[in-house]
Amino acid sequence: MLELIDVRRSFGEFRALDDVSFVVRPGRLTGFIGANGAGKTTTKRIILGVLAADSGHVRWRGADVTASDRRRFGYMPEERGLYPKMSVVDQLVFFARLHGVGARDARRRAEELLAELGLGDRAGDKLEKLSLGNAQRAQVAASLIHDPELLVLDEPFSGLDPMAVDVMGAMLRRRAAAGVPVLFSSHQLDLVESLCDDVVLIHAGRIVATGEARDLRRTHRPDRYRIQLGGDAGWLRDRSDLQVLDVEGPSALVELRPGADDQALLAAALERGPVHAFSPVVPTLAEIFREVAR
Amino acid sequence: MSLATDVPAPVPGTGSGPGTPAAAPVREPGLRELVGVVTQRELLVKLRDKTFIGSTIFLLLIVAVSIVLPALLDRGNPDVRLASVGDRAATVAAAAARLGALADGDTPGAAQGLAPARIQPRALPDAEAARAAVRAGTVDAALVPDAAAPGGLALVGDTALPEPLAPLVGAAAREQTLGSRLQAAGLDAAAAGAALTAAAGSTPAQHLLDPPAQDANLSLALSLAFSMLFFFASFLFGMSIAQSVVEEKQSRVVEILVAAVPVRALLAGKVAANTVLALGQTVLLGAVGMIGAGLVGQGDVLSLILRSTGWFLVFFVLGFTMLATLWAACGAVASRLEDLNATTVPMQLLLYLPFFAAVYVHDPGTLQRILSYVPFTAPLAMPQRLMTGDAAWWEALISAAIVVVTAVGVVGIATRLYERNVLRTAGRVPWREAWNA
Numbered sequence: 193m194l195e196l197i198d199v200r201r202s203f204g205e206f207r208a209l210d211d212v213s214f215v216v217r218p219g220r221l222t223g224f225i226g227a228n229g230a231g232k233t234t235t236k237r238i239i240l241g242v243l244a245a246d247s248g249h250v251r252w253r254g255a256d257v258t259a260s261d262r263r264r265f266g267y268m269p270e271e272r273g274l275y276p277k278m279s280v281v282d283q284l285v286f287f288a289r290l291h292g293v294g295a296r297d298a299r300r301r302a303e304e305l306l307a308e309l310g311l312g313d314r315a316g317d318k319l320e321k322l323s324l325g326n327a328q329r330a331q332v333a334a335s336l337i338h339d340p341e342l343l344v345l346d347e348p349f350s351g352l353d354p355m356a357v358d359v360m361g362a363m364l365r366r367r368a369a370a371g372v373p374v375l376f377s378s379h380q381l382d383l384v385e386s387l388c389d390d391v392v393l394i395h396a397g398r399i400v401a402t403g404e405a406r407d408l409r410r411t412h413r414p415d416r417y418r419i420q421l422g423g424d425a426g427w428l429r430d431r432s433d434l435q436v437l438d439v440e441g442p443s444a445l446v447e448l449r450p451g452a453d454d455q456a457l458l459a460a461a462l463e464r465g466p467v468h469a470f471s472p473v474v475p476t477l478a479e480i481f482r483e484v485a486r
Numbered sequence: 487m488s489l490a491t492d493v494p495a496p497v498p499g500t501g502s503g504p505g506t507p508a509a510a511p512v513r514e515p516g517l518r519e520l521v522g523v524v525t526q527r528e529l530l531v532k533l534r535d536k537t538f539i540g541s542t543i544f545l546l547l548i549v550a551v552s553i554v555l556p557a558l559l560d561r562g563n564p565d566v567r568l569a570s571v572g573d574r575a576a577t578v579a580a581a582a583a584r585l586g587a588l589a590d591g592d593t594p595g596a597a598q599g600l601a602p603a604r605i606q607p608r609a610l611p612d613a614e615a616a617r618a619a620v621r622a623g624t625v626d627a628a629l630v631p632d633a634a635a636p637g638g639l640a641l642v643g644d645t646a647l648p649e650p651l652a653p654l655v656g657a658a659a660r661e662q663t664l665g666s667r668l669q670a671a672g673l674d675a676a677a678a679g680a681a682l683t684a685a686a687g688s689t690p691a692q693h694l695l696d697p698p699a700q701d702a703n704l705s706l707a708l709s710l711a712f713s714m715l716f717f718f719a720s721f722l723f724g725m726s727i728a729q730s731v732v733e734e735k736q737s738r739v740v741e742i743l744v745a746a747v748p749v750r751a752l753l754a755g756k757v758a759a760n761t762v763l764a765l766g767q768t769v770l771l772g773a774v775g776m777i778g779a780g781l782v783g784q785g786d787v788l789s790l791i792l793r794s795t796g797w798f799l800v801f802f803v804l805g806f807t808m809l810a811t812l813w814a815a816c817g818a819v820a821s822r823l824e825d826l827n828a829t830t831v832p833m834q835l836l837l838y839l840p841f842f843a844a845v846y847v848h849d850p851g852t853l854q855r856i857l858s859y860v861p862f863t864a865p866l867a868m869p870q871r872l873m874t875g876d877a878a879w880w881e882a883l884i885s886a887a888i889v890v891v892t893a894v895g896v897v898g899i900a901t902r903l904y905e906r907n908v909l910r911t912a913g914r915v916p917w918r919e920a921w922n923a
Binding site for chain 1: 513514515519520523524527530531733734737738739740741742743744745746747748909
């Protein structure tokens with residue numbers, strides 16, 4: 193498990209991270225979401241030791257993280273980059289060896305990994321000859337080449353076509369299933385929603401929400417209901433315990449005011465005629481994100 | 487929603503997750519091993535680079551041609567076209583041609599002490615025509631009756647007389663005059679000839695009590711060649727270090743590298759690889775030069791190179807590594823390749839100024855002695871002094887020690903600049919900020 197405890201970092205006067213604390217659990221995909229400039233990249237750089245924290249702790253498996261722990265982490269930075277003029281397989285071998293994999297093992301692993309990512313036939317090509325999507329896969333391969341014990345990926349899905357997104361998603365899930373904690377950021381919130389077990393939401397250098405994606409959606413739910421009646425729903429506007437967000441003929445979207453009783457509303461509706469639907473609305477991550485980022 | 491599972495399952499291609507046996511154990515690589523891996527990559531990339539291969543071949547050709555070509559042009563004796571006017575001049579010209587063909591400097595005999603030349607005599611009707619031919623360049627010189635001294639001869643050239651001609655013609659004229667006088671005095675032709683040969687053979691041999699150790703021009707040329715080798719290798723391979731640093735910044739690969747490897751290992755690997763390449767290329771150029779010199783028979787060049795190369799290589803390696811880390815620092819404060827023009831200015835000064843100082847101050851003296859102890863000029867000036875026999879071996883050791891001490895300090899400065907700036911990818915970093923960052 194990776195833990196961040198009260199991590200702070202400033203650049204001059206600007207406080208980029210303010211008491212950032214969260215955990216990345218083994219066997220789980222953790223989505224790291226936040227607006228541009230919220231502090232995602234700084235957090236990741238501190239986890240990887242590329243940047244030092246001003247204060248706070250990064251703990252790995254219960255102890256402060258060391259340089260040799262970090263050598264077993266896999267990292268895909270925000271700003272992509274490999275050697276443009278080196279062949280894909282050569283650079284994977286290079287990165288593997290920097291992580292302590294022997295030369296022969298390194299080549300074998302590079303070939304296996306490229307095959308897994310559907311890049312086997314491009315292994316000998318120079319990176320600059322690859323398409324954007326394939327270069328992206330090579331980049332991911334570089335972060336996986338040494339079988340990392342923790343994976344930290346910045347926007348692994350950007351630039352991928354839908355099929356490549358599926359391949360990538362399945363691969364991250366396999367790593368997580370093998371017990372590797374995976375932390376990745378993405379602006380594609382529907383993807384985070386469908387893929388992640390846990391979510392960490394950062395805004396302006398502070399963690400504003402963290403936990404299981406399901407819980408997060410439940411707890412961040414304002415009391416909203418979608419109601420489908422037999423007759424016109426216009427009467428809902430006259431009730432003082434709710435706010436009508438949208439009404440169209442027999443259907444309406446309402447938000448109960450704090451302390452209002454949903455069962456009283458349902459009873460009132462049933463008095464007036466048939467009720468075809470009365471369902472709580474769970475917000476999407478995107479809605480939560482917009483709400484906290486406001 | 488995803489189907490989270492807390493049960494780790496073995497997955498092909500992944501091994502070291504907790505609970506799964508590692509496919510192949512990942513060792514903790516030592517610093518030396520990391521430096522080795524970085525060095526190896528730099529070497530392979532460079533050795534596969536077509537531009538690098540091309541420029542190396544080009545340099546080799548230049549060295550080969552510059553050694554072999556002058557020797558080829560020099561081979562054989564100079565051709566001299568000599569016009570003669572009148573019977574006596576024709577006889578003397580023919581005798582000079584015979585002496586020129588015989589002469590090779592040392593062989594005893596009629597032509598002893600004379601330089602060889604291929605003289606092609608040709609008779610012309612009168613002195614006017616001969617002078618016109620000299621002026622027109624159809625002959626190199628003319629032997630005509632001397633208007634000032636009746637019975638004498640004059641050798642006429644245009645702006646200068648061909649080098650070996652005058653001694654040959656002089657010897658031929660003396661021989662001819664003496665021969666006819668001896669015969670007039672009663673000796674027969676054979677006895678007169680023998681007397682002439684004996685006279686020529688009595689030309690004193692030449693000995694110097696304190697001959698110069700070698701040709702001064704040759705050692706000067708060679709020390710210039712060494713200086714240029716150092717200058718170009720430092721410049722080209724230093725630039726290559728700076729470029730390789732910037733390329734890693736520009737392609738952002740440096741962030742992954744820094745996450746995996748101590749920054750020092752990266753720096754050390756780059757410097758090691760380029761030092762090996764620079765030294766390798768220089769030795770290759772030197773070897774081609776030596777083989778070339780051997781093939782064209784310039785044995786004295788060969789032995790001089792062999793005697794001077796050792797110290798040159800010592801100072802080459804020391805001088806190169808002293809500057810190499812600074813080149814990396816110049817790369818680290820740049821953020822794009824275009825920035826290198828500006829950020830490498832200090833390096834260019836550190837190379838150009840010592841180079842020109844060492845080239846201009848090539849005569850032994852106080853100034854050269856000082857230069858041979860100043861860290862940045864020592865790699866150029868000290869080998870020069872050693873080659874001309876002006877410095878003793880212990881002087882070279884002191885100078886080398888000064889360079890080593892300086893190099894240690896320079897490496898410290900450069901490492902700080904490199905470490906603090908290699909991750910700053912937003913624009914060129916001003917030096918002051920680069921240092922304090």
